[in-house]
């Protein structure tokens with residue numbers, strides 16, 4: 477591992493922290509609350525890239541050095557964007573819509589070098605199939621509270637794993653930080669994982 481530059485994760489997500497830790501990099505964390513509203517008519521890949529960049533920019537603007545990583549994840553079902561549920565009823569609506577179908581999870585990643593201004597943004601997407609769910613199962617899952625801070629109201633890395641029939645694409649994109657893509661981007665910013 478060769479790390480010439482300081483890395484800053486612009487996120488309050490405990491999942492992103494854990495995922496970045498698995499790469500063996502040293503980094504600090506600054507949570508980056510930004511306005512997540514986007515223009516209607518934007519494509520899902522444009523939304524996750526724009527929001528990842530917004531999160532990274534907010535932190536980078538207050539720094540003179542270091543590489544800032546921002547990320548954003550959304551779930552898309554038949555063109556409808558599912559973010560985090562606002563309450564139990566919203567989580568029920570999402571899980572009921574997702575069950576028995578395939579949807580797409582998009583994760584955007586943005587890197588900004590605060591010193592040089594170099595920036596790069598990209599995204600990846602993964603198809604996920606959720607098995608058919610009975611109303612009681614959906615209610616029991618919501619009662620675990622796991623869905624409440626997750627895009628699409630489920631966590632593939634948690635109890636939600638029992639709802640997932642299969643995926644096509646990168647698992648880490650679903651959890652919120654595509655690791656292979658992150659590592660290859662970081663290498664272009666002077667941060668080498670291998």
Ligand SMILES: Cc1cn([C@H]2C[C@H](O)[C@@H](COP(=O)(O)OP(=O)(O)OP(=O)(O)O)O2)c(=O)[nH]c1=O
Nearest residue numbers: 487488489548549626627630631632650651652
């Ligand atoms: C679909 C899915 C989403 N998620 C999570 C990943 C993200 O943390 C969250 C989507 O919300 P985001 O707005 O992408 O991220 P966040 O608010 O949690 O963190 P921050 O903006 O500070 O970086 O949903 C899972 O953990 N597992 C899953 O299976």
